[in-house]
Amino acid sequence: MTDSLVIMGVAGCGKSSLGAAVAQATGLALVEGDDFHSEASRAKMSQGIALLDADRDGWLGVLGEQLRAHPEGLVLTCSALKLSYRERLRQAAPGLRFVFLDISREQAQARVAARAAQHFFSTTLVDSQFATLEAPTGEAGVLRVDALKSLDQLQAEVTEWLTAKKEQA
Template sequence: MGVAGCGKSSLGAAVAAAEGLPLIEGDDFHSAASRDKMSRGVPLTDDDRAQWLEILGGQLAAHPQGVVLTCSALKRAYRERLRAAAPGLRFVFLEISRADAQRRVAGRGSHFFSASLVDSQFATLESPVGEPGVLPVDALEALDPLQRRVGAWLHPEKNQ
């Protein structure tokens, strides 16, 4: 989880592959109207995100054996909705500066998310640091060490 450009898709794919779990890309479940808004640089509202979070919660509940979901989950209320759908759900929070996120999003090319929305993502973000089941990581760390750290956090019994 984290703001646009933090590396959710890259880390999610690496963790899913390492853990042998399905990957669900949260962006794939945005409505056409939400995608249109974001492509025009219009931030989503809580109402825009409500159906999206309901769908993602359903995806989590449909995979009781485990799944990796990439999702911004910017507000605590959004994370609580997802936790309600999948008790024991954990979040890896990819921390990144506004400037680095802006640079990454601007370099994406054809992605539907407008780079002008990075500021709104930071304005909406309620840091999950300190919430139970959250691992904060540096989004600028190389992918392989990040994936290994997440794996060690998911399986502490293997590290004893």
């Protein structure tokens, strides 16, 4: 049973911030999924071109390798927008859990616009993220949280959930 966790959701939902907070609170390693996109994929996204499944294939493979390389557990930030992407990550780490940062399109758009100077992701891609999103509602091992809560509230909610899951195991 892995102690790994994916912080998932559309661009701008707060994956990196929550991932860092949870990693610090739990002592788990943090793997920032965006760091593993190919240069070609980064270029596409910065130009406002949405990634296709083929673009994400190698990236998901590398993220799976990261999960396997940390059998002690880790916190991975990854959009994991489609069920097929989540299933691929689950194959790499049986028992993998997901925290779904749920946010409205308008709020995500505002957050992506606010960070535009520091991040490669184009604001024009927010709509494509929502079009691609297959919300993990009803999937086992998924905690849905409100992305608009404070970072402290979110970190506490996730850490409490992880602790409760460990006690049940």
